[in-house]
Amino acid sequence: MAEAELAVAQQVDDEAELVERTRAGDRDAFNRLVERNAQKVFRMARHMTRNDQDAEDVLQEAFLKAYRRLDQFQGDAKFSTWLTRIAVNEALMRLRKRRNDKTVSLDEELTLGDSPMQRDVADDGDDPEESYERAEMREILEDAIDALAEGYRTVFVLRDVEGFSTEETAEMLDLSISAVKSRLLRARLQLRDKLRRRLKGHGREKENHV
Amino acid sequence: MGVKKKITCKSFLDDMSNYIDGDIPQELRASLEAHLAKCPECWVLFDETKQTVEIFQSYNCHPLPVDVKDRLLGALQNQWGEPKK
Structure with missing residues (x-):
């Protein structure tokens, strides 16, 4: 995207507008919603699940579901709130499943993978x-x-x-x-x-x- | 207005979280502040707990890894049936 186009796009960088544009078939608009919300959803999912892979799964599932269900989004809440609710439900589902799955030990659950300091971050x-x-x-x-x-x-x-x-x-x-x-x-x-x-x-x- | 609520250290603790959030009626707030002014133990507890909340809000915990974000964008592209640019 050219710089001038980017500047214009930023001016209309409003969630409601981006949702409307996505509904009209503009996938770049949805990508902008991803840019704005991915960090927040990932952090919430990672805190809840205490596991990098589960957090990534929750992140992907939340955005895929949000895209598929965009028709159900009413606009009386903020998109980010609606999206976070979807992600919270996904995370809760995984926690419930994990509780029922006796093969996952507490030690495994607490294995956190790479140190965050060693990873490139999309800050x-x-x-x-x-x-x-x-x-x-x-x-x-x-x-x-x-x-x-x-x-x-x-x-x-x-x-x-x-x-x-x-x-x-x-x-x-x-x-x-x-x-x-x-x-x-x-x-x-x-x-x-x-x-x-x-x-x-x-x-x-x-x-x-x- | 009504009689001022008597604040003990125990009742201060019950209301402390609401006080930190500013979610408290005016009169109760005044009573809690009067208690804080004369009880150093509760003041330290309040101050440290407030700082604890603030410190979590001032750090970006679990920054989103670049590879995780790339895979998210890839998953969306797959759903749309397009190759990733």
Whole structure:
């Protein structure tokens, strides 16, 4: 795509517009929805499943289903919210299947594959050369979430990482509002215990980074 | 307005998450803040928990690997029945 065309495309880079254009047969429009949402969906799926391959499967299935079901998308929610719901359902399905599948041991589940630091990342841009300190801290945060029990982990990721409301989280996970709130509190307190020693250092590192 | 709710360390903990989220009625907020002003233990717990939430929001955990993204785009191309460009 030429630079001028790209600039114009960015001006109409609105989700609703992109959905309409996809419905009209414009596949580039759907690719732009992928560009905008893939990182978020992958992160959510990876946090939920704690497994790189499952996260990739969830990511692909969510986008393929979203494309096939685009006619069902009502437009009263944001596309990204609708897409995330599809992905959350996919991830929950895999977790249920894994629970029923006795051949997967907890140790296997926690084998995380390549270190994220060793992989090329399709980052969305503002931190192309992540410093060693930030990469190290990021891994500590990822491990801390991985160590939470599933019920707490999923609520924490949807509420505090992905920014869904209490009501949206309750609906997606089929939980009461009070259950979401109490799980969120417990998740936050457990993570705070794990990260306590790091918090003061984070403040300084954050100031230096900006 | 009603009588101010008496805040204990236990009841502060029950409301702390809502307080961090700003999802709390004005009067209860004032009572919680009055408790925080005189209880260093609860203040530290609140401050550290708030920082914990903020730190997760300030890091891009699990950045999307390039190969994963390429395979996603490939899967979509397959669905559309086109060779990948």
